[in-house]
Amino acid sequence: MKVVDAYVHLFHVLVCISIVHLVNSSEIDTLMEFKKSVTNGNKLTTWNPSTTPCNGNKPNWEGLLCTNDTVSGIRLEGKDLGGIIDINILMKLPSLTTISFQNNSFEGEFPEVKKIRGLRSIFLSGNKFSKEVPENAFEGMRRLKKLYLGDNKFKGRIPFSLTTLPRLRDLMLQNNQFEGEIPAFVNDKLTIVNFANNNLRGPIPKRLQSFPASQFAGNSELCGPPLKKCTAEIPTSTIILIASVVVAALAAITAAFLILRHFGPSSKDAPPTYVNKGSHSDHDKMEQGCGKNGTKKIDSSLKLTFFRTDTEKFDLADLLKASAQILGGGVFGSSYKAALTSGKVIVVKRFKHMNNVTKEEFVKHMTRLGKLNHPNLVPLVAFYYREEEKLFVADYIQNVSLAVHLHGRRSNVRQTLHWPTRLKIVKGIARGLLHLYNELPSLIAPHGHLKSSNILLNPEFESLITDYGLVPITNQEQARDVMIAFKSPEYKQHGRITKKTDVWSLGVLILEIMTGKFPANSFQQSKGGDTELGNFLDSMMKEEPTSDVFDKEMGGFDNRNEGQMLTLLKIGLSCCEPNVDKRWDIREAVSKIEEVRENDEDDNIKHSKRPAWLSFKKS
Structure with missing residues (x-):
């Protein structure tokens, strides 16, 4: 031997x-x-x-x-x-x-x-x-x-x-x-x-x-630090995709006029005035007597209601002095970027379809929204109440929306979103949405209008969700016509939304991010607008998904990345499950998203060892 x-x-x-x-x-x-x-x-x-x-x-x-x-x-x-x-x-x-x-x-x-x-x-x-x-x-x-x-x-x-x-x-x-x-x-x-x-x-x-x-x-x-201060915190070219060149050119002239016309003290139907949060009047109307014709006199200061004590205070008079630029006009109203004389840059949104609740109910709901604090939510700064229209004030995000980066024309504003960045964006959206579910448990659809244009990206490409929590204070006819929650399978089948409706919207958004296709362009159509979205989802769910459907700009098409990219794509499809009883709830969806890594090597995940839940059945 x-x-x-x-x-x-x-x-x-x-x-x-x-x-x-x-x-x-x-x-x-x-x-x-x-x-x-x-x-x-x-x-x-x-x-x-x-x-x-x-x-x-x-x-x-x-x-x-x-x-x-x-x-x-x-x-x-x-x-x-x-x-x-x-x-x-x-x-x-x-x-x-x-x-x-x-x-x-x-x-x-x-x-x-x-x-x-x-x-x-x-x-x-x-x-x-x-x-x-x-x-x-x-x-x-x-x-x-x-x-x-x-x-x-x-x-x-x-x-x-x-x-x-x-x-x-x-x-x-x-x-x-x-x-x-x-x-x-x-x-x-x-x-x-x-x-x-x-x-x-x-x-x-x-x-x-x-x-x-x-x-x-x-x-x-x-x-910017450590060099000289920027004269403007944001590039003037960050105009939302839907704003035309003509509108953008006229915005600086018209924005102040519009705010003055609808909210200024000279308006004939001037609104009652509410003081800043913390006043002893507790938002009560400041009536100062009546004139001969019975018209109520108002306080010319027209102050906003602020949510935070750590932010700079200003009022409508300050907004009238600000240089303004229109960002876009959506189904609920217009948005303006305003640079205050102090240098602070804010976004002012005018909402026209929020006469669904009383003033007391509106203030109570806005107070709830104002208390939300999460790194993936755009924080509200202040609001102004008027029966026909409302003003929402938020911080300006120094970048543009996810929709612009996915679908806008190539420019110095838009940057290509590669696979690691898209995964980071999806995880940020999921975390922000889960926070809404946790903090607003009484709302059936805590967001209600989740889409790529309502996801802002900061300079580090962190996701910031905006326009959340609007369903309870929006005119219901308008909500049914335009809000994404009301395009879900359960609403079309049973005439109601559920606690899993925002999960469906999240799934559609994931598919949009991964494929580069724009299903949300049908959301604005009140009649016959569901066909394109329906065809998009049907085509995605009919066959076993492959890397051929990925947005070519995303990159990362190699054996180490494609497994995880397909995993995220299938998560999106699972969130879009038409049968609401079989669809994941928000915690399951977020848990699955958090498990996704940039490539298979991160956790030694191989194609042959994928979890059983990833098996995909043809419809």
Whole structure:
């Protein structure tokens, strides 16, 4: 037996030697091919095929990093090399995690580094690159920690795919010709950044404001901490998709007139005045006697009712002095962006179809909404009551709606939403909706009008739900005609909405986010408008969903991501279950959404090991 064991051991040794030899032989061929592909490669005199590149963890050839007899990195800095960096050659090195070609003369197109998914460090500073870096240049590079591109002549925008990398720590982009705004980064691990001496403009994202001012110097149009204060907190071009150019141009002139006409003290049917929250009058009418014709006199201050004590106070007179811009006109009324003289920017919404309840009921309901506090809900600042119309005041969100990012024309406002960002958005919506369910348990549909245009995105692409809780105070005929809750299967079948109706709306929204299709454009039609939505859902639920239905702009179409993308798509379909008894409730839906990860590797989830609930039956 000892002889047999000795032969077995010898066999294993010979196999291991053969494998090492094959690996080394392959690495030698690859490195020699790369040497020939670059200008002045003949200066790499130690790159000689008669010796192995690595000896354990020590390199035999200059400029290499070695781990266990294999090449784990290439560090050729200041070697007077030039030409292009051929990634198709380097991707043949299976253990490569670091490439550094700093202070050489490489040029041409930006190297397709994303083909080497295992790269952790990329150093290309001090070369002659002068073209744009593609938007998807770093897509899928989840292990990338360090990226040095300084001292080149890179043009165009900073690629959005950088913002989704979960492990990125060092980002050096100084001394280039990058332009446009600095995008918002998803992760909080950035420890070293440098954006100095480019052509960048606009506000510095909140998560980057803690870095020194020197890291942003040399960009004359950048603003916000740690640089000079922005003259305007938001770009003037953020007009909602549905607003036409003519309306936008006239808005500044007409907005003040409209507010004055409907709410100003000169109005013939001037409303009773209510004082700020906390007054002893408790919203009572401030009657000051009657004139000869019996018309009530009013307080000319016309104060709003505020929900929060930590916010700046203002009144309608301040709104009349504000510079205003129309954001859009919806089925309930118009929305305006107003910049107060103090610099604060707010949104004022006029609602015309809220005469369903008494003043006391309205104030009570608004007080409930005003107490809501969640990072995924747009907080209400104040309101004004008038029998025919109401004013809602909220903080302005420095970005635009989800609908614009999904369906708007390409512009400096709209940014492509990649898979990690869409997953983040869906989770934010789900968390905000669950909070509404928890805090407004007496409401059958705590939101009632959940759609992509009612989801705002802040600079970090966090979801902020707006226009929630309106069903109880909206004229019911108007609500049935236009609100999304009343387009649900249960309302069409039984004439009623249920506690699971907002879950159905969430499912439709998830499908819209994942496919890029716009089913909500039929929601505004009171007659015959359900056909498009019905066809959309029928087509989605008829067959087993595949990656073919995904929005092509989303990206992430590889074996590591598609499993989780399909999982989220199927969650959306399950939320849209026509049979309300079989449909998940909100807690089940949110639980399933929280389980979704960016890719299958995060939790070692494989296609063959999906949970049983993901099996999908054709209707």
